Amino acid sequence: MGITKSDLFTRQQNELANMAKAIAHPARIAILQHLIKKNACITGDLVEELGLAQATTSQHLKELKNAGIIQGSIEGASVCYCIDPKVWKQYNTVFNMFFKEVKNNGSSCC
Amino acid sequence: MGITKSDLFTRQQNELANMAKAIAHPARIAILQHLIKKNACITGDLVEELGLAQATTSQHLKELKNAGIIQGSIEGASVCYCIDPKVWKQYNTVFNMFFKEVKNNGSSCC
């Protein structure tokens, strides 16, 4: 199996899970943090920064792009990546909403 | 190779990635949401709620327990699970800190 039974869950649950998956790798977090710090940068810089092979870095960038968190624009022979502030904000909101659900009534267990 | 090169990244990056991984599955999100809603409940209820096999549900519970988000206490022949409010709050804080990093200066790309 190894395949997630998405049909058992709500759209909201699947979406949140996918959003979490997008950032569920240290390399992708490192990419995002570097993009935040530098505001924007090209693939080559990220390859150096991460210490992973160029192919691997490119793959992680693709996943982040698929998730919509980053966008890439062609800059001559290079590609310049940056965070999409709108999607980023949406991520922040969705995660916040999820974590806000707990009403902290002291010790809650049985 | 399929193995994450954790040594290339900071402890903070690896931790955040692991926290994201813990909630990166709709079944685990469904479990957490149900625990929030009912405050606490036993494995059997969760098996019914999810529609996954008992073994699979138990496995997801184990992962959430390993992540520290939930705790289980033996209740006769059953096990009663609930959210650990302290860890939950910590998750909220860590994700918030991460998403807060972006200074929204309009259009940021190259």
Place this chain on the structure above:
DNA sequence: AAATATTATCGTAATATTGCGATATGGGAA
């Protein structure tokens, strides 16, 4: 003690992810 109920663990199969070398693709320079 024996039967039943509840949950965890084991073993296994299917699929997904991670990583990299090799190769393709497309732009800029000679």
Place this chain on the structure above:
DNA sequence: TTCCCATATCGCAATATTACGATAATATTT
């Protein structure tokens, strides 16, 4: 055009995740 440079994609190997039936472990009931 031909030669580089930067990046993406392909193909493959190793490992991880997801799922479930079968079984083990433990508590309760009969």
